[in-house]
Amino acid sequence: MSEATQTTGAAVKTRKSMGYLAILIVSVIAPLLFPAYQTQMAFLWIMVVLALTWDILGGQMGYNSFGNILFFGVGMYVTAVLQVGLFTDVTAYNAAKGGEVLDPTLGEYLLGLGVGLGIAAIAATACAAVFGFGMLGLRGHYFAIGTLGLGIAAGEIAAGWDYIGAGSGMVPPRFPGETGAREEFFYYLSFALAIVTFFALKRIYAGRFGLAINAIRDDEDKAEAMGIHTTRYKAVGWCIAAFFLGIAGGIVGNIVGFIAPRDVAFAGVTYGVWMVLMAILGGKGTLWGPVIGAAVFHITQELFWTYLLGWQRVALGLLIVVIVVFFPQGILGFLREKFPERFGYKVQPKEAGGSADPAEGGAR
């Protein structure tokens, strides 16, 4: 018998709450202790959101998507356009190539950002609904290949569209307030987004949605034979990913402070690839896997950047190879294979006193 079996449910619950509390405290205090790293830490939470949302389809549903970056980029542009558009003419603003500076008051800024992120989430979700019902009738590999084009096409369109600054990009409005306040603000915003994403997914994974997309992953023909609305679940899954990715994009545009169509917004070769790798590294198809994967990946990458200057891309490429070759299941997937009982996979007969009469089952 493992230790876990002996621990009562209540004790496990307390231990979990303590764990969450510890993470909360560290996350709230860390940016105050290390103000110089606030932006890197904000990106850690963004990475968590990218990995978690990729895993909805990629891990839980078994549909590899290489087009999620589309929702990220759409969210980024929509947020910036609204932040500007609520107060001035977007075309003129972008035509000035950053020459015309928008200096909003704090109230105006928060209004613009709030409206921008909200509409960004809706716009990204709408994109996912349109493409989802169109493409998610495709099975497995065909879907994956189909999604490859999405981000690239979007990048090209954005790069040719003057309204949003075309190839020279777009600059979100300046953050009002003293130096350092901006980094701190976006750290906590990113943190909040990661928390909300995590708990929203935790909740829906435990219900009908989670089990249905797992069923699609395990055997889609069986899922259809059991009457599951497979296309509907698939599209809803993509919409949920897009909703949070849209907000993440809006935040990242403001953190970076400059939106380039191909390298920041629809950045398929960076964020687009990373979100896949982080989920795989941590263990796809699990709730905590993408979180762990994002943390390990982001910290490793920051270290490479600091200590291997000039070679960081090579090191990153090697890291990717190592991940795929040695951790095909990811960190959590590996642990789950090793210690299945720790993850709740165990034989559990009825306790004495329970209804052991096999005849009663048929009566329901």
Add this chain to the structure above:
Amino acid sequence: MTPILQVEKVSKSFGGIVANSDISLRVNEGEIVGVIGPNGSGKTTLFNSIVGSHPVDSGSVRFEGAEISRLRVPQIARLGMLRTFQQTRIYGEMTCMDNMLISVPHRHESLFSILAGFPRETHDEAEELLDFVGLYAKRHLRAGELSFGQQKLLEFAMALMNRPKMLLLDEPTAGINPTLINGLLDRLNRANKQLGITLLVIEHNMRVIMNLAERIYCLAHGQLLAEGDPEAVRNDQRVIDAYLGGQ
């Protein structure tokens, strides 16, 4: 007696192979009907034609009086006609309990119910049905770790969880430990009598089908060879020849 399923002159070919040729059969509400026939005689193809896995070349399939031969698999399943698979299909990476929970009926489903959890009663029902097929102790194991026979039992329990009106079972006893077959027979009968589920059963085990079915259809080479009560079909010379010829 009212027919729940009426199949009329259904044909299906794969390239040059005529897998089903002008097959007609009817199943009345509450009945247990058997389908027998040598290997490759077209039994599974007939199931596939009925539940919409592939479009039929010609003929009509009616379920509760409504034409369903143009509907797709999930739509037919939601009408209340479910099939199990000869090769057994379960969700291997999910626990038995999760396999059961997601097998709830999907007839009425809104965006809200998609994102909601399962009520307590659904958990209880899933546990009771797992108990019914003798898999209660394994409910937290991954379904893929079960033996083949246990997976067949799980698949049967999942089908019951869906509360179908009619169940098409493709060789339910194949691969099941012979000592457990009587227990399974008993469960099939109880599903029929107590839950009121009409059964259409493909079966190779003659002893099983003779005990279970009220009427039997026999296929050979894609054609309907004989039909009638078990005794008559068993003694039908054409059936005997088909089986001897098929060996």
